[in-house]
Amino acid sequence: MVSAARRVKTTFSSREEFKKALLAPDAPAEGAAYFNEDLLPTPPERRTWTALHFFSYYLTQTFSSGSYNLGATLVSIGLQWYHGMVAAAIGSIILSAVVVLNSPRRHALPRRLPRLRARTFYGGMITAVCLRAVFGTAWERIPNALPSSAGISSKNLLAFFVYWLVQFPVMFLHPTLLRHLFVVKAVYTTVALFGVLGWAVHANGGSIGSFSYDKQVVLSGGALVWPMIQAINSVMGALCPILINQPDVARYAASFSQATWSQSTGILMSKLIVMFVSCATTSATTGILGKSYWNVWDLYDALLTEFWSPGARAGIFFAALGMVLATIATNAGSNSLPVGADGSGLLPRYLTIVRGQVLCALLAPLCVPWKIISSASTFLTFLGSYTVFLMPACGVMVVDYWALRRGNLHVPSLYTKAAGTPYAYLGGWNLRAVAAWIAGVAFTVHGIAGSLDPGAVNQASENMYKLGFLLSFFMGAGTYYVLSLVWPVPVYPADHVAADCDGDTKGFEYMARSEGFFAGENVDRIRGILVGDHGVVECDNLPARGYASSNEKDRAAVV
Incomplete structure (x- = not known):
């Protein structure tokens, strides 16, 4: 109780202290902020x-x-x-x-x-x-x-x-x-x-x-x-x-x-x-x-x-x-x-x-x-409308992880929009996913009018809306998959050259074994303390990956 009162007093002691108190734990105070304690991988x-x-x-x-x-x-x-x-x-x-x-x-x-x-x-x-x-x-x-x-x-x-x-x-x-x-x-x-x-x-x-x-x-x-x-x-x-x-x-x-x-x-x-x-x-x-x-x-x-x-x-x-x-x-x-x-x-x-x-x-x-x-009809429409807007996104997530990336996520790249990283896309926007979501929503959203006002749209439209969960899911998933065949998504950083100890990086869920980190990488890379690089690395005497480095568990009070 005393320590809490002391923290409150410190927070309002100056403008700088107040701004510092507003910062999320582990978030950078200056520059681009793409992480805090809740966004880092869970230790x-x-x-x-x-x-x-x-x-x-x-x-x-x-x-x-x-x-x-x-x-x-x-x-x-x-x-x-x-x-x-x-x-x-x-x-x-x-x-x-x-x-x-x-x-x-x-x-x-x-x-x-x-x-x-x-x-x-x-x-x-x-x-x-x-x-x-x-x-x-x-x-x-x-x-x-x-x-x-x-x-x-x-x-x-x-x-x-x-x-x-x-x-x-x-x-x-x-x-x-x-x-x-x-x-x-x-x-x-x-x-x-x-x-x-x-x-x-x-x-x-x-x-x-x-x-x-x-x-x-x-x-x-x-x-x-x-x-x-x-x-x-x-x-x-x-x-x-x-x-x-x-x-x-x-x-x-x-x-x-x-x-x-x-x-x-x-x-x-x-x-x-x-x-x-x-x-x-x-x-x-x-x-x-x-x-x-x-x-x-x-x-x-x-x-x-x-x-x-x-x-x-x-x-x-x-x-x-x-x-x-x-x-x-x-x-x-x-x-x-x-x-x-x-x-x-x-x-x-x-x-x-x-x-x-x-x-x-x-x-x-x-x-x-x-x-x-x-009313009961409004309640059912309320539940059904969720599927129209959320399931296309769910379809995109499933296809992206299982079909396109084959379960491989490079974790450090998730926290940067630097050119050449696999999740930078176009200014941070994955336009394939945006187009797939729009297609999934547009495919069934017209049926909402029929649910609220019977006769407002034809029967086919109303029936499509009743199938909204599956139709919007598969439309979003299918559109994203086709667009990604034409415009492939990158899986790894463009400048990464695999070391011998990296093994077959194209294998299914290869990166899951190290929780998304290449040899020589750990959570310090996300925080901006570079350990290793994206280029060729030596396999001997490398820090352990992810959260397994000697002092990482003590430093990462994450989540």
């Missing part, structure tokens, strides 16, 4: 994520109010509950394949694309249920001073900011610490969801119900084809942003194997379980309440009203608290962490991952997310 002692953490991470992203709502929402477009299960299984298999392909093998590096999401509204609505359970009628007596056009009431807006205040301290946690939150959340939220389901079955006379919902229109035969495709696309779209920021967490893996099967298992299990739990809970509570609720906060609020008592208030509070924790963990893992990683890449001199996470939290209320979650 071995910081690679602490195990299979348990990756499994919990994906369980965390799915066992949340967003995925819970999706299960029952699919019913609203004419599908049966088991159709949702099939859609979840198919979508999860495809997602698992993309996740593994987008996990950098043995390269402890972040790769990123700027984006911002706001799920804080979910947390606010669940928090409103918690506050009602705690304060009872006092909460109900809060008058509403907002018009209906606002899309939210005064007390729900208050709950939104209460949730925001509770969530805000989590934004100061680095990913190396966040992993523990994911494990706690995975256990607590799973117990809470099954607890509500068990109570609902008991209250419904021991029956899970017939999976029939009020105002449900059941489709059959050929009419099911495109709603099923839309369901699969929505299932995949719910985790789409995580596919792009996958390397931001995979870089912390203790080993590559820890970040593959555990993630695939977590995706498949969690999607199937939450899809069943949401539909089953809604089915059982429909028999109790006589009405189907697709929003988890509406359901909990209705149960609280129907069974108002001290026991019901306590039970709903702890159940809703599980969803609050779920939303906090989801925001931290799939929203704030990517923004923090992107921010550090965009402004490496001043932004670290934690600073970017805090900035994301400060911007969240400005996104008015309650406007997005206004």
Whole structure:
């Protein structure tokens, strides 16, 4: 506490000290800034994520109010509950394949694309249920001073900011610490969801119900084809942003194997379980309440009203608290962490991952997310639109790593735009990737209009949008591959001449063995302390590569 006060006093003691305090740790104070402590390769002692953490991470992203709502929402477009299960299984298999392909093998590096999401509204609505359970009628007596056009009431807006205040301290946690939150959340939220389901079955006379919902229109035969495709696309779209920021967490893996099967298992299990739990809970509570609720906060609020008592208030509070924790963990893992990683890449001199996470939290209320979650159709359109803009970039990343570079990344070159380096491109812009992204987006984006306003575009356009995940992915990937055949991407620095100890540099994932460093190179090269050069090097008595040099571990408090 004393040292913190001393640092604050020093920061404001002079203009120079204030400017120094703004600098991100390990970022250069002058000249070009392409790195800071969060952008440098992750040192071995910081690679602490195990299979348990990756499994919990994906369980965390799915066992949340967003995925819970999706299960029952699919019913609203004419599908049966088991159709949702099939859609979840198919979508999860495809997602698992993309996740593994987008996990950098043995390269402890972040790769990123700027984006911002706001799920804080979910947390606010669940928090409103918690506050009602705690304060009872006092909460109900809060008058509403907002018009209906606002899309939210005064007390729900208050709950939104209460949730925001509770969530805000989590934004100061680095990913190396966040992993523990994911494990706690995975256990607590799973117990809470099954607890509500068990109570609902008991209250419904021991029956899970017939999976029939009020105002449900059941489709059959050929009419099911495109709603099923839309369901699969929505299932995949719910985790789409995580596919792009996958390397931001995979870089912390203790080993590559820890970040593959555990993630695939977590995706498949969690999607199937939450899809069943949401539909089953809604089915059982429909028999109790006589009405189907697709929003988890509406359901909990209705149960609280129907069974108002001290026991019901306590039970709903702890159940809703599980969803609050779920939303906090989801925001931290799939929203704030990517923004923090992107921010550090965009402004490496001043932004670290934690600073970017805090900035994301400060911007969240400005996104008015309650406007997005206004109806089931809007919610599905919101999820689907993610795929249109993100999957072309994901396709580019997969093709670039696996097909073109064959798993070979020269790490020191990632931190410079000097002419002749493989990632300098044209002023730092990879125009092949830009063109591929535009092609992928343009191929399906026109269908958004049809989803928002039926009849605005022809049926073919609407159907292409329902296939947006796969179409945009393959269009982006295919365009990038073709352009790279015509205009090949460089793999290594133009002036590099391989030494005998470098071996076959054209082999698949050759550079992964040394974590992206040639003989004679280590992290000091990135910091500007040249060890060796890009030319011919002698193999004898060279410093170890990457983070293995004698004093590197002590010097690199990275991440």
